[in-house]
Amino acid sequence: MLEIPGSQRGEKADRLAECLREVLADVARVERPVKCADLYIRDLDNSVTVEEVMTAVAAKGGSSAHQIKPGQILGRGNSST
Numbered sequence: 001m002l003e004i005p006g007s008q009r010g011e012k013a014d015r016l017a018e019c020l021r022e023v024l025a026d027v028a029r030v031e032r033p034v035k036c037a038d039l040y041i042r043d044l045d046n047s048v049t050v051e052e053v054m055t056a057v058a059a060k061g062g063s064s065a066h067q068i069k070p071g072q073i074l075g076r077g078n079s080s081t
Contacts, residue, residue: 034067044073 004013017032024030041053054068 058065
């Protein structure tokens with residue numbers, strides 16, 4: 001395991017992981033650990049798509065949409081609770 005110090009460590013770690021994936025493609029699997037959290041969003045308009053939510057969450061969180069793992073959309077519609 002490697003740890004990248006400094007204020008730009010996230011970007012540097014992403015670049016290093018990508019380079020290692022290219023070099024070690026047939027030899028090893030390269031993963032970059034990241035902190036995760038569950039996020040529940042309420043009161044979405046029915047016209048909003050999962051992709052739009054992923055893009056918005058990624059933009060606000062400073063990550064890319066492919067790092068967002070959406071769950072199932074529950075209870076869409078006119079709920080009074």
